[in-house]
Amino acid sequence: MEPNTKEYYELQSEYWFNENAKHIKERDEYKSQRDELINDIADIKRKAEAFDDIKQRFITSGYCADEAVERMIDFSICKVEKENARRNISKTMERGSDE
DSSP: OOTTSHHHHHHHHHHHHHHHHHHHHHHHHHHHHHHHHHHHHHHHHHHHHHHHHHHHHHHHTTOOHHHHHHHHHHHHHHHHHHHHHHHHHHHHHHHHHHO
16 A cells, blocks of 8 residues: 555554554553542541541550450451341241242
8 A cells, every 4th residue: 555645544544543442441441440449448448447446445445455356356246147147037037938
């Protein structure tokens, strides 16, 4: 194909348009990943602040820092176990009503 012809420039234009479109798509995917990471970091910071607040409350109520963390872990385990028990009871009741 001869340079300086209309066909040549049209093909070049189409090629670079397609290349640019690929890069734009890639950029948008990176932006999406970045936004997800920012949201995850914000969520982690929020949870860390809540953890620190609860730990401080335990400490001010007379527990040492290690005891406070242990109490928090015990509390969260109890909470999870209670949730699991509620789900199991609910599932059992649903099965019983189906029969």
